[in-house]
Amino acid sequence: MQKKDIGLGAVSIAFGAWIWYMAAALKKGADFWPKIVAGSIILLGLIILVMALMEVRSKGTEGTKKAKGNPQYLHVMAVIAVLIGYYVAFQYVGYTIPTFLLIFLSALILGYRNWKVMIPTSLIVSVGLYLIFTHLFGIRFPGAFF
Amino acid sequence: MMNHIMEGFGTLFTLWNIFILVAGTLVGLIIGALPGLTGNMAIALMVPVTFGMDATSGLTLLTAIYCSSIFGGSISAILLGIPGTISSFATTLDGYPMALKGQAGAALGNATISSVFGGLFSSVVLMSLTTVLAEFALTFGPAEYFAVAILGLSCIASIGGKSLTKGLLSGFLGLFIACIGMDPQLGIKRFTFGSVNLLGGITMVGALIGLFGVVSVLKSAEKAQKLAEKTSKMPDVGSTWIGWKMCLQLLPTWLRGSVIGTIVGIIPGAGTNVATFLAYDIEKKISKDPESFGEGNPKGVAAPESANNGVTGGSLVPLLALGVPGNATSALFLSALMLQGLATGPTLFTDHANVVYALFLAFFLANIIMAPLGLFLLRYMKTILSVPESLLGGIILAFCVTGVFSISSNPFDVLVLIIFGVVGYLFYKFDVPSAPLIVCLVLGTMAESNLRQALVSSGNSYSFMWTRPITAAVLLISVGSFFAPIITKMMKAMRKRRSNMITVDDMASSLEEEIEED
Numbered sequence: 001m002q003k004k005d006i007g008l009g010a011v012s013i014a015f016g017a018w019i020w021y022m023a024a025a026l027k028k029g030a031d032f033w034p035k036i037v038a039g040s041i042i043l044l045g046l047i048i049l050v051m052a053l054m055e056v057r058s059k060g061t062e063g064t065k066k067a068k069g070n071p072q073y074l075h076v077m078a079v080i081a082v083l084i085g086y087y088v089a090f091q092y093v094g095y096t097i098p099t100f101l102l103i104f105l106s107a108l109i110l111g112y113r114n115w116k117v118m119i120p121t122s123l124i125v126s127v128g129l130y131l132i133f134t135h136l137f138g139i140r141f142p143g144a145f146f
Numbered sequence: 147m148m149n150h151i152m153e154g155f156g157t158l159f160t161l162w163n164i165f166i167l168v169a170g171t172l173v174g175l176i177i178g179a180l181p182g183l184t185g186n187m188a189i190a191l192m193v194p195v196t197f198g199m200d201a202t203s204g205l206t207l208l209t210a211i212y213c214s215s216i217f218g219g220s221i222s223a224i225l226l227g228i229p230g231t232i233s234s235f236a237t238t239l240d241g242y243p244m245a246l247k248g249q250a251g252a253a254l255g256n257a258t259i260s261s262v263f264g265g266l267f268s269s270v271v272l273m274s275l276t277t278v279l280a281e282f283a284l285t286f287g288p289a290e291y292f293a294v295a296i297l298g299l300s301c302i303a304s305i306g307g308k309s310l311t312k313g314l315l316s317g318f319l320g321l322f323i324a325c326i327g328m329d330p331q332l333g334i335k336r337f338t339f340g341s342v343n344l345l346g347g348i349t350m351v352g353a354l355i356g357l358f359g360v361v362s363v364l365k366s367a368e369k370a371q372k373l374a375e376k377t378s379k380m381p382d383v384g385s386t387w388i389g390w391k392m393c394l395q396l397l398p399t400w401l402r403g404s405v406i407g408t409i410v411g412i413i414p415g416a417g418t419n420v421a422t423f424l425a426y427d428i429e430k431k432i433s434k435d436p437e438s439f440g441e442g443n444p445k446g447v448a449a450p451e452s453a454n455n456g457v458t459g460g461s462l463v464p465l466l467a468l469g470v471p472g473n474a475t476s477a478l479f480l481s482a483l484m485l486q487g488l489a490t491g492p493t494l495f496t497d498h499a500n501v502v503y504a505l506f507l508a509f510f511l512a513n514i515i516m517a518p519l520g521l522f523l524l525r526y527m528k529t530i531l532s533v534p535e536s537l538l539g540g541i542i543l544a545f546c547v548t549g550v551f552s553i554s555s556n557p558f559d560v561l562v563l564i565i566f567g568v569v570g571y572l573f574y575k576f577d578v579p580s581a582p583l584i585v586c587l588v589l590g591t592m593a594e595s596n597l598r599q600a601l602v603s604s605g606n607s608y609s610f611m612w613t614r615p616i617t618a619a620v621l622l623i624s625v626g627s628f629f630a631p632i633i634t635k636m637m638k639a640m641r642k643r644r645s646n647m648i649t650v651d652d653m654a655s656s657l658e659e660e661i662e663e664d
Contacts, residue, residue, distance in 0.1 A: 008576045012315055019322055022337060030329040030336055033594040037321045044315040051311070071368040076571065079367045079539075083360070083564045086547060091557050099544050106363065106540030111370040117537065125541050129548050137198035139552045 002052045002059075009049025016041030078109045094143030099126035154503025157202050158511075166203050167508060170210025171515050175523055176530055177211070178218020180538065185215025185233075187358040189478045191542070193351050193485065194549035201486040201501045206508040208482055212475060213512040216418065216454050217261035217520060221527055224253045224447070225381065233418035233454040236426040240439060240446025245381045247442050251524075255386035256444050257451045258520040259393065260400055264452035265513030267404035268411065268459025272466075273506040275412070279467035283492040288599035289610040291469075291491075293620035295593035298470035300628040301413075302582035309577065310632060316573065317582035323348050324590025331598050343558040350481045352550045352562035353587065357580050358474075359546040360567025363539045365574065370536065383528065386521050392444065399429055399445045400452040407456020412464065413472065413627070418457045425453035459509055465490055466502065470589065474581050477588045485553065 019038035023031045089098040103122040133139040177188040196204025219234035224241035244253035302317040326337045327347030338344040403425040410421035429449035430439045469491035471477040550563045604610045
């Protein structure tokens with residue numbers, strides 16, 4: 001908990017400083033609001049950092065809050081990777097095939113294993129969404145195929 | 147006003163709009179009932195769909211989803227003991243014990259009628275109060291609007307969760323994101339990094355869907371193993387009609403819950419959580435039999451259910467009258483209005499009165515439709531609730547990317563969605579609340595541009611903050627609204643230390659933690 005807050009505080013200070021640096025290069029007037037925001041982020045980061053360090057000093061580095069289960073970060077990263085892959089693929093390949101794969105692979109990563117349900121569901125949803133959005137809402141999707 | 151109501155009738159009553167009202171209510175009920183999927187997520191997913199509709203149909207769809215998803219949350223709260231939405235935490239306390247005693251049908255019927263009562267009550271308040279407030283706001287200038295924006299921003303102290311510093315940090319990050327794009331006064335580029343896609347700022351809908359939709363799937367991914375093993379046992383529903391005698395007995399509870407819900411809803415930042423637990427707590431305190439609460443007392447279901455649907459109408463009062471969203475849901479409504487090219491605030495009532503009154507009527511009708519539809523759908527809820535979360539994840543992602551892309555047919559918006567999904571997940575891991583970011587992202591430009599305009603008209607003097615009476619009054623209320631939850635928290639902590647009592651907040655946070663664990 002404290003370790004996380006130390007990291008959060010440090011990143012906030014660095015991020016606030018970066019906003020300030022970028023805002024300083026802006027024309028007078030346009031920098032007014034971003035500088036208020038940057039200053040506040042730095043200040044809040046500083047408060048979070050100092051409070052976390054004080055907590056470490058008084059309680060040690062042991063976590064004070066119980067961990068939220070055993071998070072499977074590999075699964076989280078896999079979903080993000082699938083989304084990024086989808087973002088690249090749907091611009092070149094088209095809508096339906098990447099969307100089918102997005103639904104199918106996500107269900108797979110989330111632990112669903114009933115193939116007889118997964119394949120038809122992925123197919124129906126991807127083709128259904130394509131038909132609804134192209135014919136009902138007049139949306140044109142990018143890519144070579146439909 | 148009667149003319150406007152008739153105009154609203156004329157705009158709303160088309161076959162297409164009625165179909166949308168029924169379909170929206172159905173979608174909201176199902177999504178609200180599914181644990182892990184929230185009403186906000188359903189609204190966020192549907193915002194891009196409204197882009198392809200006219201303003202009345204789009205807002206009707208969102209209204210129907212909003213009202214019914216709040217009620218839908220109580221279905222899983224009663225049948226599974228897992229609230230489908232945050233607003234159904236309190237319903238679990240008595241609803242689930244009722245289901246375990248074989249009274250699942252009665253508990254569900256009670257929740258349905260209580261929700262309808264609360265929703266109808268708040269619709270009436272929404273219609274009458276918003277009109278008065280909007281008329282008053284017609285005299286507002288930049289100074290007053292700046293103060294109103296600050297009032298909206300002041301709610302981040304109460305929606306910021308357990309840590310005020312983290313809530314504020316989230317809010318200021320939202321204000322920074324709102325800075326991206328063109329400067330509202332000078333028209334020069336800010337933080338665009340040479341990208342043409344950022345000239346118009348961050349696509350709000352992409353950001354909101356990322357924060358609601360993608361984050362919910364990433365949260366499911368981190369407990370993938372648990373999801374695969376999860377099997378839920380559900381009691382049989384049986385008859386859902388509670389009888390006229392019970393209705394009469396619950397009437398005072400419904401009235402109290404509705405009043406509490408509507409008032410709390412109007413206060414920016416207070417939200418459904420506060421309303422439901424407050425209504426439950428008051429009901430328990432005034433009851434002749436307080437020990438029966440938590441054991442399956444029907445009033446323990448009626449009070450929070452009438453309160454959480456009471457919040458729905460109340461929460462839209464400041465948004466429609468002043469253009470200030472007091473919570474994440476009204477921020478989503480604001481983004482839908484912006485997509486339609488409609489400006490919120492008093493001008494909405496003068497320029498698009500038919501749309502506003504159609505929205506009021508849609509609110510009223512959605513609550514009426516909810517009763518028969520809810521009671522009918524409850525019979526099939528066992529089947530709906532057995533759809534595994536692991537299968538739904540991919541479908542949600544498909545809706546997210548398709549919806550976001552459809553707004554401006556720009557693949558960059560999909561990238562915004564993914565980035566905000568990751569940011570939202572990191573927020574979750576670092577215990578930083580995302581609600582303040584959303585409110586500040588929405589209000590940032592309004593606050594900045596009105597402050598700078600006010601400064602220009604007062605010759606760069608800040609004196610307008612205390613010389614203009616409305617501005618000074620609203621700013622004073624903002625200070626109060628910001629510090630009130632902090633002071634209340636401190637007082638509760640002191641009282642708790644003295645008497646070891648369990649507060650409403652404790653109940654809410656302990657339940658929140660239990661659900662996180664689940």
